[in-house]
Amino acid sequence: PTALAVLSSDALSSVAYATQEILLVLVAVGTAARWWSLPIAGAIALLLFIVISSYRQTIQAYPKGGGAYIVAKDNLGQYPGLVAAAALLTDYILTVSVSVAAGVEALSSAFPQLLAFEVPIGVVMVALITWANLRGVKESGRLFSVPTFLFIGLIALLVAVGFIKAAVVGVPPGEAFIHPTTGSETLSLFLILRAFASGCTALTGVEAISDGVPVFRPPEARNARITLTWMGVILGSMFLGITGLCYLYGAVPKAEETVVSQVARQVFGTQPPFSLLYYAVQFATALILVLAANTAFSDFPRLSFFLARDGFIPRQYANRGDRLAFSNGILTLGLFSSALIVIFQGDVNRIIPLYAIGVFTSFTLSQTGMVVRWWRRREPGWVRSIALNGLGAFATALVLVVVAVTKFATGAWAILVLIPALVWLFTRIKVHYSDVASQLSLDHSQYVPRRLKQKVVIPVGGIHRGILQALDYARSISDDATAVYVDIDTQSTEAFIERWGKWTDVPLVVVPSPTRSILEPLLDYFNAVESTCQDSVMTVIVPTFVTAKWWQNLLHNQTAFLIKSALLLQRRKVVVSVRFYLDR
Amino acid sequence: PTALAVLSSDALSSVAYATQEILLVLVAVGTAARWWSLPIAGAIALLLFIVISSYRQTIQAYPKGGGAYIVAKDNLGQYPGLVAAAALLTDYILTVSVSVAAGVEALSSAFPQLLAFEVPIGVVMVALITWANLRGVKESGRLFSVPTFLFIGLIALLVAVGFIKAAVVGVPPGEAFIHPTTGSETLSLFLILRAFASGCTALTGVEAISDGVPVFRPPEARNARITLTWMGVILGSMFLGITGLCYLYGAVPKAEETVVSQVARQVFGTQPPFSLLYYAVQFATALILVLAANTAFSDFPRLSFFLARDGFIPRQYANRGDRLAFSNGILTLGLFSSALIVIFQGDVNRIIPLYAIGVFTSFTLSQTGMVVRWWRRREPGWVRSIALNGLGAFATALVLVVVAVTKFATGAWAILVLIPALVWLFTRIKVHYSDVASQLSLDHSQYVPRRLKQKVVIPVGGIHRGILQALDYARSISDDATAVYVDIDTQSTEAFIERWGKWTDVPLVVVPSPTRSILEPLLDYFNAVESTCQDSVMTVIVPTFVTAKWWQNLLHNQTAFLIKSALLLQRRKVVVSVRFYLDR
Numbered sequence A, B: 001p002t003a004l005a006v007l008s009s010d011a012l013s014s015v016a017y018a019t020q021e022i023l024l025v026l027v028a029v030g031t032a033a034r035w036w037s038l039p040i041a042g043a044i045a046l047l048l049f050i051v052i053s054s055y056r057q058t059i060q061a062y063p064k065g066g067g068a069y070i071v072a073k074d075n076l077g078q079y080p081g082l083v084a085a086a087a088l089l090t091d092y093i094l095t096v097s098v099s100v101a102a103g104v105e106a107l108s109s110a111f112p113q114l115l116a117f118e119v120p121i122g123v124v125m126v127a128l129i130t131w132a133n134l135r136g137v138k139e140s141g142r143l144f145s146v147p148t149f150l151f152i153g154l155i156a157l158l159v160a161v162g163f164i165k166a167a168v169v170g171v172p173p174g175e176a177f178i179h180p181t182t183g184s185e186t187l188s189l190f191l192i193l194r195a196f197a198s199g200c201t202a203l204t205g206v207e208a209i210s211d212g213v214p215v216f217r218p219p220e221a222r223n224a225r226i227t228l229t230w231m232g233v234i235l236g237s238m239f240l241g242i243t244g245l246c247y248l249y250g251a252v253p254k255a256e257e258t259v260v261s262q263v264a265r266q267v268f269g270t271q272p273p274f275s276l277l278y279y280a281v282q283f284a285t286a287l288i289l290v291l292a293a294n295t296a297f298s299d300f301p302r303l304s305f306f307l308a309r310d311g312f313i314p315r316q317y318a319n320r321g322d323r324l325a326f327s328n329g330i331l332t333l334g335l336f337s338s339a340l341i342v343i344f345q346g347d348v349n350r351i352i353p354l355y356a357i358g359v360f361t362s363f364t365l366s367q368t369g370m371v372v373r374w375w376r377r378r379e380p381g382w383v384r385s386i387a388l389n390g391l392g393a394f395a396t397a398l399v400l401v402v403v404a405v406t407k408f409a410t411g412a413w414a415i416l417v418l419i420p421a422l423v424w425l426f427t428r429i430k431v432h433y434s435d436v437a438s439q440l441s442l443d444h445s446q447y448v449p450r451r452l453k454q455k456v457v458i459p460v461g462g463i464h465r466g467i468l469q470a471l472d473y474a475r476s477i478s479d480d481a482t483a484v485y486v487d488i489d490t491q492s493t494e495a496f497i498e499r500w501g502k503w504t505d506v507p508l509v510v511v512p513s514p515t516r517s518i519l520e521p522l523l524d525y526f527n528a529v530e531s532t533c534q535d536s537v538m539t540v541i542v543p544t545f546v547t548a549k550w551w552q553n554l555l556h557n558q559t560a561f562l563i564k565s566a567l568l569l570q571r572r573k574v575v576v577s578v579r580f581y582l583d584r
Ligand SMILES: [K+]
Pocket: A010, A011, A012, A013, A014, A015, A201, A202, A203, A204, A205, A206, A235
């Protein structure tokens, strides 16, 4: 049951927004069209049943956890795998954005004073979850299961009391009865499909259990399958119950209050002590949504680790030494998801259209992968298995098309552009890493260690402790060290040469500068020296100050900086900063 | 006369805005208060006479050019010199901002279509002047004198025609007669002083001739004095003439048109061919103002060169190799002056209150310096000289107080804060440079060249061409080179050790990492090696990739970057990047 609680928070929490998304589309026609939410919810429940049956088979086939990336890559090949990966990465980001935004809306429905601060509250929530994951939350299942059970219990209570109250006492007049409206849209098949597509967000997150089979107690696969079934039953009941209540009580989507909040307020009333139950529902909703967001913070870094290990995204996500690699994933997720919250002003209704595309893409690829797998293996019972997964693949593909078409204009286009763009980027990165590997490869190398001689050049602009230290260093790496000085005016050059001879026997070359420029004559000299290097390598030693305070750096090192910047673009010369530390 | 033209553009161009600033204060009382502009202009002309007489003596005493910084430093000491320098630097910046903004307003008075683009036009003008000075305008005096003579001629024509027309034909009704207004302020001594303080911007720039004595033909001092007197007469006449015309023709400051433009429009009429003279006046005004701004672009870098040479501002302003140093001054001036134009939305009336403070501070310090100088030297005629400069010092100090008090609230406070802040900064920088010089000094140094041995350490994460190149480099600087590898998992470490032995005989040290961190064990190892360095120096060679395209860099070098960043904070270790160039 703990595994149920932790792995199903993402799936169950969708109840907080799925019904509202259906109603939002319908009331554009008019409050009278609300009736359609009932058959639509029924269809979604049926879809849920199909998907759950399909995933029960994935659990059996992948007892070590079958994420869509692995299943698609294993059975369909590299490109479908990458499409699934791109879909999953966007899905994880959107899970955080949608869940946190919905959590904030659950709170601000109860406390309208928070309405003006939804965006900052959402960003702070993401920041806190990010921080907790960077620190490394010990996934204390027991603690994390409390919000889930609280949520299930309170929603069950809400649905039960709601229906009983409606039957016995009658329904207090809700928004739809007080202010019936007629919208500008007309009821069409397209609109009903759009409402259905919106409601399909109810299914987001159901894949979590099949991804996380190894966390179950043995026999893992069996326990996971039982849990998945239970989760499907609970999710379906809660979703149907909430949708029914919303219809009965006349809840209508409003900017300032969610439909769940409206229903809970009417069912539990506004008088203590029962109104406390209303606040409990809102709190539990916000809590489970935060928990749902939190699950993405382990999924995202894990997937990006696999992708980076395979060379499809930057190595930073899979560095040797896991800790830093996971931190990069966590930070990336936190940044993108809070950016979405800011861009969409924390409005769930505006982020949702982006959400379902990625989820159903991964569902479809994952189920199709399973079909191919059964076909290839032909293990006993493969016909039944193909039928089940085939039905799942077909249904989710159909929904994917419906979502893509009906939600295209309101945001789905962005994901339809993003996923191929990401796949292209993945392959470009992979190509680059392969290129590098072949350039670095020793496979056909004739390498024999070489005894190179050092030619050392030290540009100097004066003579002081810092310079002498650099000269000592130069002598330590080679006997062939030369200092070079740019002659800007004859008088100071003569004085300098004399002083030089007093302090050191490192040979000094003075180069003229007709244009009074420092840099050009130095670079010319470096190139001249380099052209004499056959069996030797040239090192330029740049004496550099390290100031005691950072701002003092603005007062020094300009010539050193210019020399180093210019040499950065030149091959073969090695540049060494010998640092002199200033104490004040 | 060429010298007159070039050196007096700053002073003469003030005519374009000084009268307007007086009227702006007065019409806050009402259009009837305009009469006061006449006695105020008279007082300013008297002040001009005093200041000119005073500067004639500066020319005599400093035939090589007596800027306020030099005069104040010579005669009053370091701090007054620095105050003068701070005042002058702000003055130069404001000269550019005010002149360019006023030039743009002269144009947009004639072409109201430009009104909406005043800020971008002003910024582009500053950018062009900056660019021309960076390229190095050959100060072709002859070419530069055209706008000045054009401006003098056209203003003289305007004043002459204006007064004759008023006497003969009568005055066409101006703004003050059509729409007489009564403002909310009452006429008080404070307000009249405020109007006077605003008008004192007419004196800004008169010091230029005494700063630039050496450019005159011999006998320089004599020619400069004659020119200064002429300039004073011309400036005084133009200023009085314009102020008189503004009174006669009833010009009133308006956001969309300058008073000079209003008067010129009325005097020359709106019918061709005479209206062409109106456009000529506006163009000539804009041109001389741009020229005035341009003068600051030689003054600012010159002063900042002196200040940098003396160690009061960063050395970048006085690098060996003048060209770059002057470029830094030019860029600094361009940046600050265009920033002011943006901040004040190109509105001359809002920038002006900042302007006069710096100018009169430098006037006062310069004249006071002259008084002290005469007193110390007691050359023949010193009593008369002290009297003249004393009067100048007293008058300008009085005006400084008046400006500071009456303009305090509208912006002068900023300069009154800024000047001491700059002086503080100058002295802090000077202290730092002195500290550094003593830390670097060889005066009491017992230096003898040391033969240091090299201990070289190369952190490696694999073995490939880039690593082998780094190993060759390491061997070229020392026989004591060791590679170090962090053991993250035993299996790959064993494989690595075997591969290592096949390719190189550089000793390899494997360090364990219980926390799976890469960086910490490396740093620990470096420190362990360093602690064994007695007569040797330690060099860490970091193999680094240089990618073919910049974005590819995001895909590499993270460990190298981390190592280098961590070592940046550690003394005594020298870090060398040996770069391996990738071609794709
Ligand atoms: K769900």
